[in-house]
Structure formats: structure tokens, C-alpha cells
Amino acid sequence: MSVNIDQLTQLLGPRGTLLGDDVKARPNYAWGMGSCPARAIIRPSSTEALADAMAMCYDAHQTMVPWGGLTGLVNGITCAEQDIAISLELMNGIDSFDADAGVMVVKAGTPLQVVQDAAREKGWLFPVDLGARGTATIGGMIATNAGGNSVIRYGMMRHQILGIEAVLPDGRIIDAMNEMLKNNTGYDLKHLLIGAEGTLGIVTKAVLKLQPSPLRTFTAMVVCDDFGGVKKLLKNASTQLASSLTAFEAMWGNYYDLNVAETGRHQAVLPPHQAFYVLLESSHSEITETNPLEVFLEEQLGTEVISDAVIANSAQQADQLWAIRDDVEAKVIAHKPTIGYDVSLPLRHMQAYTEQLERALRECDPNVKCVIFGHLGDGNIHLGIGPAPDKKAIDDIVYNLLTQFKGSVSAEHGIGLDKRAYLNLCRTEAEIHVMKSIKAAIDPRGLMNPGKVFAQ
Numbered sequence: 246m247s248v249n250i251d252q253l254t255q256l257l258g259p260r261g262t263l264l265g266d267d268v269k270a271r272p273n274y275a276w277g278m279g280s281c282p283a284r285a286i287i288r289p290s291s292t293e294a295l296a297d298a299m300a301m302c303y304d305a306h307q308t309m310v311p312w313g314g315l316t317g318l319v320n321g322i323t324c325a326e327q328d329i330a331i332s333l334e335l336m337n338g339i340d341s342f343d344a345d346a347g348v349m350v351v352k353a354g355t356p357l358q359v360v361q362d363a364a365r366e367k368g369w370l371f372p373v374d375l376g377a378r379g380t381a382t383i384g385g386m387i388a389t390n391a392g393g394n395s396v397i398r399y400g401m402m403r404h405q406i407l408g409i410e411a412v413l414p415d416g417r418i419i420d421a422m423n424e425m426l427k428n429n430t431g432y433d434l435k436h437l438l439i440g441a442e443g444t445l446g447i448v449t450k451a452v453l454k455l456q457p458s459p460l461r462t463f464t465a466m467v468v469c470d471d472f473g474g475v476k477k478l479l480k481n482a483s484t485q486l487a488s489s490l491t492a493f494e495a496m497w498g499n500y501y502d503l504n505v506a507e508t509g510r511h512q513a514v515l516p517p518h519q520a521f522y523v524l525l526e527s528s529h530s531e532i533t534e535t536n537p538l539e540v541f542l543e544e545q546l547g548t549e550v551i552s553d554a555v556i557a558n559s560a561q562q563a564d565q566l567w568a569i570r571d572d573v574e575a576k577v578i579a580h581k582p583t584i585g586y587d588v589s590l591p592l593r594h595m596q597a598y599t600e601q602l603e604r605a606l607r608e609c610d611p612n613v614k615c616v617i618f619g620h621l622g623d624g625n626i627h628l629g630i631g632p633a634p635d636k637k638a639i640d641d642i643v644y645n646l647l648t649q650f651k652g653s654v655s656a657e658h659g660i661g662l663d664k665r666a667y668l669n670l671c672r673t674e675a676e677i678h679v680m681k682s683i684k685a686a687i688d689p690r691g692l693m694n695p696g697k698v699f700a701q
């Protein structure tokens with residue numbers, strides 16, 4: 246069954262409903278690929294209008310696919326011909342900002358950067374940051390429980406949310422706009438919606454908890470001669486720099502070499518052909534005469550935990566170090582076609598996993614290259630594997646090997662359509678059963694973002 250589009254248009258007005266070529270002009274897959282085949286894209290401008298539209302869809306057994314900024318990387322926004330896409334693009338803006346408490350109330354379609362800039366203006370920090378900040382929305386980030394570079398210090402999206410407003414598939418509005426840090430009154434429904442990838446309802450507003458903006462940030466890149474050194478450095482940084490450690494990003498030698506020496510895309514800030522490079526960042530709320538990161542690294546050099554280091558002396562130099570870490574394009578160009586992976590596993594297993602992975606990939610195809618980098622402080626690595634003409638074969642190797650180490654097939658990006666065949670590798674049968682029971686209780690007709698996370 247399907248909803249009557251004329252009735253939806255009547256409800257939302259012409260600006261609120263896109264049809265025909267306006268729908269086809271929108272993408273259907275990650276990275277802006279494909280053309281959306283949905284029946285319509287609706288764009289409500291208030292929670293109440295959205296609730297009325299969803300109630301209408303529910304009554305008509307109409308499937309609905311929530312859309313934020315479309316920057317997700319696991320095809321969570323992909324529509325089939327019978328679906329209606331629901332875009333939050335007109336539900337955009339900051340409703341209120343309590344600058345004394347550091348609490349901001351935003352509509353779900355608000356881009357991350359708008360929130361970050363508004364927070365910064367009043368001396369606060371919204372600490373989840375990611376490359377797609379200009380386009381990714383707060384609603385989409387909640388739905389995917391987004392991470393980023395500072396998770397080691399501030400946690401993921403889940404940790405920034407005090408309250409939520411959402412519309413359930415049948416149009417009921419859940420007003421859980423809690424502003425308190427403490428509220429132990431039964432089940433915390435916001436945590437069901439965070440990371441649910443739009444399969445349980447649509448997030449319409451959020452209460453965000455901001456952090457004090459640090460006064461000074463220091464950045465450095467160092468060399469470790471083996472993985473044992475990287476682990477020791479992380480432990481020392483976590484204990485000695487403690488809560489001032491805001492990033493610990495590792496690059497395996499081949500990732501640094503590709504971005505710097507092989508492609509010449511970046512100036513060499515440290516000599517190439519070393520085993521591991523680590524980018525560290527520390528952020529501080531007080532002004533000190535010394536650079537605490539430099540003091541820490543001098544000690545690590547002295548005890549041979551690291552063998553070389555470069556410390557940024559300006560914001561521009563810090564950007565230069567980050568640019569080497571963030572340049573994910575070099576591998577895409579050099580090892581076409583490349584597949585990107587986002588996995589996590591306990592740090593103690595990381596070396597065994599990456600070594601076994603490289604061996605298995607070589608056995609599968611001697612030409613394939615695997616560059617490794619990522620948020621090591623969070624146990625999260627990204628893999629760039631290519632040339633990879635047979636994606637399924639590579640997926641199987643990467644994901645099956647993770648099971649031995651109790652790893653996760655998705656550290657940050659979610660399951661969407663792309664990873665659902667591998668969900669059972671990292672969640673037990675009982676866990677998946679409970680997930681499906683929750684889905685059935687909240688969305689008994691299976692109308693919300695059908696086929697995402699698990700097949701229906």
C-alpha cells in the first residue's frame with residue numbers, strides 16, 4: 246500500500262513535497278552517487294507537520310526513509326521505488342542557547358558547523374567534529390551516533406545528548422527534551438534512538454551539552470619503531486596528559502609514505518619509511534609557560550618510546566600535520582578501486598589482526614595494498630584496501646577475521662545496507678533478537694527505513 250501523494254502535498258504545501266525530476270536529482274547512495282528513485286521527498290517544516298505526515302504514511306502502510314545531510318557512508322539513506330524520503334532540511338536552526346549552562350537546543354536538520362560556530366562564539370565547544378561538518382546534520386549524527394577525532398576525550402554523539410524529541414512511525418511525538426545531567430526515571434528512550442539509523446523514528450530536536458572551550462591546543466607528530474611503542478605511548482599519554490589528551494591518531498608507515506613520499510601530496514614533516522607515525526593533540530584550559538605536550542614528548546624520546554618527533558609551532562603547522570592524517574584521497578587515487586573500512590577491536594589484538602589481515606590479503610591477491618590509519622586511542626582503525634576488483638571477497642576477509650578478536654564491523658558509521666550481512670559477526674543471536682523485538686514494538690508495520698541494519 247502507499248500514501249496518497251496529493252494528500253501529502255495538501256498537508257505540507259508545494260514547498261514541502263518534491264516530485265519527479267526534483268527527486269531524481271537527489272542521490273541514492275553514499276558519496277552523492279546514484280539517483281533517488283523514491284515516490285516523493287517530503288520536507289516538513291515543523292515537528293507537528295512531520296508528525297501529521299508520518300501518521301498519514303502509517304495509516305497507508307507507506308515506507309519512509311529519513312534523510313539528514315546525506316553524508317553517511319553505509320547507504321542508510323538509500324530508497325526503493327515504493328519509498329517516501331523524509332528530509333529534515335527545512336527543520337533547521339538553533340531554538341535556544343543557555344550560555345550560562347552550556348546547553349543548546351537545536352532542530353535536527355541543523356548542520357554540525359552551525360552548532361560548532363554558535364558554541365564557539367560564546368566560549369563553548371561542541372566536541373564532536375568530522376570532515377563532513379558543513380553538511381552532516383545533528384539528526385543524522387544522532388541517528389548514526391557519530392564519532393570523530395576527539396572521542397578519546399569527549400566521547401561520541403551519545404555522550405553529548407541530554408534530551409531528544411522524535412516522531413515515531415505512527416506519528417506520535419516523543420518529547421524527551423530533558424536538560425538535566427541526572428534523570429533516572431525509567432527507560433532512557435533517547436538512547437534507543439541514538440544509533441538506530443532512522444529505523445525506529447525520526448529525531449526532530451536535541452538538547453546538546455556543550456564543553457568549555459580549551460584556551461590552548463598543542464599538536465605534534467611522532468615516530469614509533471614498533472607497535473609496542475605505539476601502545477606504550479598511548480598508555481603514557483592517557484595517564485600523564487590525562488584529560489588534556491584530545492587526539493591520538495595513528496598512521497601505519499605505508500599510509501604516511503603514500504600521502505607524503507609516494508604521491509608528494511604533503512611535505513615530509515618526518516622522514517618516510519618508518520614503522521608508525523602518531524599525531525597527538527593536547528588541549529588545556531589554563532595558559533602555562535611551557536608546552537605540556539613538548540615536555541611529555543621529551544620524556545618519551547628519552548625513554549625511547551618514540552624515536553623522532555615534530556611539534557607544531559603555529560596553527561598553520563598544526564593544520565599541516567592534520568592534513569597528512571586526514572588526506573584519505575591519496576589511497577583512492579593510487580590503489581583504484583579502493584574500498585574503505587571502519588572497524589574497531591581491543592587494542593591488545595590490533596597488531597595480530599592487522600598482520601593476519603595483510604597476510605590474508607596477500608594470499609588472496611598479491612597486488613592488493615592495505616593502508617591503515619585511524620583513531621587508535623579509541624581502538625578504531627580505517628583500512629584502505631585496493632586495487633580491489635572483488636569487493637565481496639575483501640569484505641569477507643576483513644570482517645571474518647575480526648570475529649577472532651571480538652572486534653566490530655562498524656566503529657563509527659553504522660550498518661545501513663552495506664554491513665547488514667556482517668552484523669551477526671559482532672552481535673550475538675540474542676542481541677539481534679532483542680533488537681528485532683524493539684523494532685517490532687515501535688514499528689510493527691516495518692515502515693521506518695526498511696531493510697537498514699537488518700533485513701525484514
Ligand SMILES: Cc1cc2nc3c(=O)[nH]c(=O)nc-3n(C[C@H](O)[C@H](O)[C@H](O)COP(=O)(O)OP(=O)(O)OC[C@H]3O[C@@H](n4cnc5c(N)ncnc54)[C@H](O)[C@@H]3O)c2cc1C
Pocket residue numbers: 310311312313314315316317318320321322333353354374375376377380381382383384385386387388389390391392393394442443444446447448449657658661694697
Ligand atoms: C568526508 C566525510 C567524513 C566523515 N567523517 C566521519 C567521522 O569522522 N566520524 C563519523 O562518525 N562519521 C563520519 N562521516 C560519516 C557521516 O558524516 C556521519 O555518519 C553523519 O553522522 C551523517 O549525518 P547526515 O546528516 O549526513 O546523515 P544522513 O547521511 O542523511 O543519514 C545517516 C543515517 O541516519 C538516518 N537519519 C538521518 N537524519 C535522521 C533523523 N533526523 N532522524 C532519524 N534518522 C535520521 C538516515 O536514515 C541514515 O540511516 C564522514 C562522512 C564524510 C563524507
